[in-house]
Amino acid sequence: MRFPVDLHTHTVACSHAFSTIGEYLTRAREMGLMMFATTDHGPALADGAHRWHFGNLKVLPRLWEGVALLRGVEANVMEEGGIDLGPRERSRLDLVLCGFHENFRSRGAEGNTEAIKAIIASGEVDIITHLGNPAYPIIPEEVLRCALVHQVAIEINATSGVNSRPGSHGNCVELARLCARLGNVVSLGSDAHIHFSLGNFEEAERVIGEAGLPDAQIINRDPLAVLEFLKGRGHDPAPLAELWERFSR
Ligand SMILES: [Zn+2]
Numbered sequence: 001m002r003f004p005v006d007l008h009t010h011t012v013a014c015s016h017a018f019s020t021i022g023e024y025l026t027r028a029r030e031m032g033l034m035m036f037a038t039t040d041h042g043p044a045l046a047d048g049a050h051r052w053h054f055g056n057l058k059v060l061p062r063l064w065e066g067v068a069l070l071r072g073v074e075a076n077v078m079e080e081g082g083i084d085l086g087p088r089e090r091s092r093l094d095l096v097l098c099g100f101h102e103n104f105r106s107r108g109a110e111g112n113t114e115a116i117k118a119i120i121a122s123g124e125v126d127i128i129t130h131l132g133n134p135a136y137p138i139i140p141e142e143v144l145r146c147a148l149v150h151q152v153a154i155e156i157n158a159t160s161g162v163n164s165r166p167g168s169h170g171n172c173v174e175l176a177r178l179c180a181r182l183g184n185v186v187s188l189g190s191d192a193h194i195h196f197s198l199g200n201f202e203e204a205e206r207v208i209g210e211a212g213l214p215d216a217q218i219i220n221r222d223p224l225a226v227l228e229f230l231k232g233r234g235h236d237p238a239p240l241a242e243l244w245e246r247f248s249r
């Protein structure tokens with residue numbers, strides 16, 4: 001499998017998604033996916049998960065029948081700045097995704113760029129999701145240079161322009177080309193809202209193919225690359241010791 005890790009999925013904790021964690025785990029085992037992250041929408045979104053959801057992810061297994069499960073969130077850019085999960089919940093998560101969603105009113109390319117750069121610089125988020133969305137224009141090079149300085153990953157989203165965010169494809173190719181040129185860390189997300197879409201990177205693979213982005217820049221190529229990225233981002237490797245051990249072998 002070219003990309004045996006999926007870092008962006010949603011469950012019934014948000015009612016516009018349709019599968020449980022159990023269904024995702026079973027699907028991952030069946031298809032041979034080695035690792036995935038559960039990353040439900042943050043509480044500020046109308047259909048986001050309650051903050052208790054993020055506080056209680058500790059009940060999930062780290063490893064189930066050989067499949068590694070990371071505990072995450074797709075947090076929201078807030079109108080007042082920052083994201084919609086505090087340090088208490090964040091400290092219980094393995095990774096924090098963040099993107100523009102309906103709770104945020106677009107400020108045009110310059111305003112959106114300032115908002116997302118402030119979040120990247122805050123150190124609170126690890127991966128910026130679906131930046132190619134034409135509903136939230138940005139100045140790509142400014143955002144990507146900021147992400148590079150702070151070692152925050154840029155997501156290429158496999159749902160953008162397919163089931164969501166129409167008109168994203170061209171922007172995503174431009175972003176991927178820039179990532180290739182500048183050397184950004186890149187993350188792939190299926191953004192699955194049903195378990196059948198887990199690990200489906202078709203659109204993302206089209207984007208990186210057109211852009212000529214090498215797999216070496218993409219952390220999903222290897223679960224160990226994901227663990228090393230998270231460690232480099234300041235996440236304590238101790239809670240993931242079981243996974244380090246499994247994938248270091
Ligand atoms: Zn999103």
Ligand SMILES: [Zn+2]
Nearest residue numbers: 008010074191
């Ligand atoms: Zn999502």
